[in-house]
Amino acid sequence: MSDTVSTTLEDGIAVILLDNPPVNALGHNLREPLFRALEAAKANDEVKAIVIACAGRTFIAGADISEFGKPPKAPSLPDLIGLLESIDKPTVAAIHGTALGGGLELALGCHYRIAERSAKIGLPEVTLGLIPGAGGTVRLPRLVGPEAALGIIVSGKPIGMDEAFSLGAVDRIAEGDLKSEAISFAREKLAEEAPHHHIRERSDKLQIDDAAFETAIEQVARKARGLTAPVKAAESVRNAVTMEFGAALAREREIFLERVASEESAAQRHLFFATREAAKVRGVGRDIEARPVARIGVIGAGTMGGGIAMAFANGGLPVTLLEMNDEALARGLHQIDRNYAGSVKRGSISEDEKTARLARIQGTTSYDALAGCDLVIEAVFEKMDVKRQVFGALDKVLKPGAILATNTSYLDVNEIAAVTSRPQDVVGLHFFSPAHIMKLLEIVRGDRTAPDVLATALALARRIGKVPVVVGVCNGFVGNRMLAARREQNEALLLEGATPAQVDKVFTQFGWPMGPFQMADLSGLDIAWNNRKSLGQTAPIADALCEAGHFGQKSGRGFYLYEDGARIPIPDPDVQALIERKAAELGVERRSIDAEEIIERTLYPMINEGARILEEGIATRASDIDVVWVNGYGFPLAKGGPMFWAERFGPARIVERLEHWHGRTGNALFEPAPLLRQLALTGGGFASLA
Numbered sequence: 001m002s003d004t005v006s007t008t009l010e011d012g013i014a015v016i017l018l019d020n021p022p023v024n025a026l027g028h029n030l031r032e033p034l035f036r037a038l039e040a041a042k043a044n045d046e047v048k049a050i051v052i053a054c055a056g057r058t059f060i061a062g063a064d065i066s067e068f069g070k071p072p073k074a075p076s077l078p079d080l081i082g083l084l085e086s087i088d089k090p091t092v093a094a095i096h097g098t099a100l101g102g103g104l105e106l107a108l109g110c111h112y113r114i115a116e117r118s119a120k121i122g123l124p125e126v127t128l129g130l131i132p133g134a135g136g137t138v139r140l141p142r143l144v145g146p147e148a149a150l151g152i153i154v155s156g157k158p159i160g161m162d163e164a165f166s167l168g169a170v171d172r173i174a175e176g177d178l179k180s181e182a183i184s185f186a187r188e189k190l191a192e193e194a195p196h197h198h199i200r201e202r203s204d205k206l207q208i209d210d211a212a213f214e215t216a217i218e219q220v221a222r223k224a225r226g227l228t229a230p231v232k233a234a235e236s237v238r239n240a241v242t243m244e245f246g247a248a249l250a251r252e253r254e255i256f257l258e259r260v261a262s263e264e265s266a267a268q269r270h271l272f273f274a275t276r277e278a279a280k281v282r283g284v285g286r287d288i289e290a291r292p293v294a295r296i297g298v299i300g301a302g303t304m305g306g307g308i309a310m311a312f313a314n315g316g317l318p319v320t321l322l323e324m325n326d327e328a329l330a331r332g333l334h335q336i337d338r339n340y341a342g343s344v345k346r347g348s349i350s351e352d353e354k355t356a357r358l359a360r361i362q363g364t365t366s367y368d369a370l371a372g373c374d375l376v377i378e379a380v381f382e383k384m385d386v387k388r389q390v391f392g393a394l395d396k397v398l399k400p401g402a403i404l405a406t407n408t409s410y411l412d413v414n415e416i417a418a419v420t421s422r423p424q425d426v427v428g429l430h431f432f433s434p435a436h437i438m439k440l441l442e443i444v445r446g447d448r449t450a451p452d453v454l455a456t457a458l459a460l461a462r463r464i465g466k467v468p469v470v471v472g473v474c475n476g477f478v479g480n481r482m483l484a485a486r487r488e489q490n491e492a493l494l495l496e497g498a499t500p501a502q503v504d505k506v507f508t509q510f511g512w513p514m515g516p517f518q519m520a521d522l523s524g525l526d527i528a529w530n531n532r533k534s535l536g537q538t539a540p541i542a543d544a545l546c547e548a549g550h551f552g553q554k555s556g557r558g559f560y561l562y563e564d565g566a567r568i569p570i571p572d573p574d575v576q577a578l579i580e581r582k583a584a585e586l587g588v589e590r591r592s593i594d595a596e597e598i599i600e601r602t603l604y605p606m607i608n609e610g611a612r613i614l615e616e617g618i619a620t621r622a623s624d625i626d627v628v629w630v631n632g633y634g635f636p637l638a639k640g641g642p643m644f645w646a647e648r649f650g651p652a653r654i655v656e657r658l659e660h661w662h663g664r665t666g667n668a669l670f671e672p673a674p675l676l677r678q679l680a681l682t683g684g685g686f687a688s689l690a
């Protein structure tokens with residue numbers, strides 16, 4: 001007996017119960033006693049069959065991710081599964097919650113699998129930059145067929161029991177008590193005359209349509225967006241079909257170990273824990289109860305307000321959407337309907353789901369209709385006097401305890417809160433456009449925001465599938481403040497001789513889905529232009545482009561030309577001429593600029609601003625900043641976020657180049673932040689300075 005594994009014998013059936021909170025991860029503290037329990041059950045003649053079950057909220061959620069990168073400790077997971085497959089007595093995995101990664105792989109080492117209807121199974125290793133490392137890419141194809149296995153493995157997404165049962169991945173759905181049904185199932189199997197086969201002995205499902213399978217594998221590479229793991233996972237599934245079991249298993253392990261050692265996986269494992277850490281907020285412990293939220297109000301039915309209304313409706317919450325007049329409201333509701341129609345057309349949701357979500361959004365032009373809301377968020381024009389007016393009106397209408405939220409991207413949440421009689425109920429909920437798609441939610445903590453308001457915002461974020469990061473009040477909070485640093489240098493580089501296409505190419509080669517100028521054209525130059533004007537800021541080239549009607553893809557011209565409504569960016573000689581004219585007007589000497597300079601003058605000032613944000617306490621952790629940039633701005637997953645990348649690249653090299661550009665330009669953006677200097681001196685990581 002150990003504190004993580006216990007065995008009871010129930011009339012010849014050994015029930016091995018695992019109990020390793022919070023998710024029964026297969027750390028060494030579980031693998032070792034489980035190995036001993038299996039050996040004992042195998043050797044015990046009184047044991048006729050074995051059930052493996054888990055206590056707590058879920059079956060095994062996989063290997064212990066925190067162990068990767070450390071010296072492996074025997075028994076390994078493959079050792080465990082090898083022992084399982086040496087047992088002739090019927091073995092049954094009893095699955096509830098989620099059987100993920102190594103948890104599913106262990107279940108695949110059993111003869112049979114029984115699961116609760118609400119359970120899910122999956123192989124999410126690719127989300128960690130890995131591939132299944134304990135037989136998942138070799139056993140699953142034998143169980144459900146290579147095509148189905150390929151989809152499960154390269155997507156990393158879990159599947160529900162209807163699909164799992166129809167594929168044959170589970171043998172029985174338990175409608176009652178899982179453990180009792182697993183024991184009865186084991187007895188049934190014992191009573192059968194037929195021999196019990198392990199998956200490794202089966203090859204009937206490996207007969208495939210080669211051409212279709214190869215097409216599916218080629219598609220994986222196209223959709224991998226530069227990530228290695230999905231491509232390697234597909235290679236391992238192909239090996240399952242073309243190689244004999246043992247060789248395919250050995251090759252899978254080699255690939256897995258290569259992935260564990262890769263920078264890409266280190267970055268993605270960092271983000272796994274960083275995302276969870278970001279939701280842990282100073283002064284908001286598990287004892288702080290979230291306020292009940294049953295109805296949401298959204299003010300403003302424009303692009304942001306409409307997207308926010310959809311985000312909450314998608315999370316199952318009824319929404320009252322307020323606009324100033326019927327025409328604006330109708331326009332907003334029509335756009336929402338079109339957005340959902342697009343999702344149905346793409347197959348993301350069904351027609352019925354579209355109807356259900358639309359039914360949750362009710363329009364109004366009267367503030368009184370918001371009176372019953374538990375939380376109201378405004379997404380009105382980005383001007384402080386407009387925000388003040390809205391919050392003054394909300395303060396009069398909303399019930400005590402209701403939460404007043406602002407979607408402002410930049411403005412001072414404390415100043416907005418000050419116009420209300422309840423600053424403790426005011427919080428920033430900064431969604432990223434398109435709000436119903438982008439994962440990031442910056443929760444902006446005002447000086448007087450109550451802890452339970454933050455707890456409510458965090459719970460809401462989870463409920464609507466957003467990734468929350470709590471940030472402090474400053475101009476642009478975390479993401480936009482660092483973006484402003486980069487944006488200023490983007491313009492300077494164009495004036496000094498780089499072209500939009502050259503800058504964008506450096507970014508895509510770094511791993512960004514697209515460069516800053518293509519992104520500006522996609523999101524619309526006029527939106528940033530209006531923001532700049534409201535803040536009294538200028539950007540010589542982008543302003544000139546807007547004044548000339550270059551608003552980006554939507555107007556057929558931005559930094560690039562777009563012909564026949566296509567989205568392919570074509571370098572525009574008129575834009576180049578405009579840049580050169582602007583440079584002459586501003587007396588900027590032009591020269592050729594190389595890729596290294598572009599990286600140093602765009603990425604390094606962002607990292608430097610990130611260090612200042614940490615110094616000022618606007619972000620609690622450097623990893624919070626990584627979560628913001630990966631989920632809100634498309635920072636390459638394989639690089640782990642700007643701060644993680646800086647730690648791995650070398651703070652000293654970054655400080656040295658910042659000093660070079662500071663000396664050359666005199667621009668304060670390049671003045672190394674003290675925290676960054678300290679890191680350069682001490683080495684280690686940002687966390688070491690906390």
Ligand code: T1G
Pocket residue numbers: 022023025058061062063064065066077098100101102103105124125128130131132133134136273276277
């Ligand atoms: N290892 C270590 N810690 C884990 C963990 C894991 N696999 N899964 C969760 N945790 C921690 C998590 O950090 C958090 O800690 C707490 O558990 C609750 O997690 C060999 C190589 C199971 C769906 O990728 O998807 O097997 O913050 O907040 O929202 O082929 O956790 O409380 O201190 O996410 O209810 C593959 C990862 C591993 C699954 C539950 N498995 N986990 O979600 O809770 S690699 C995974 C999840 C592998 C083999 C390969 C989710 C969950 P703390 P949580 P949740």
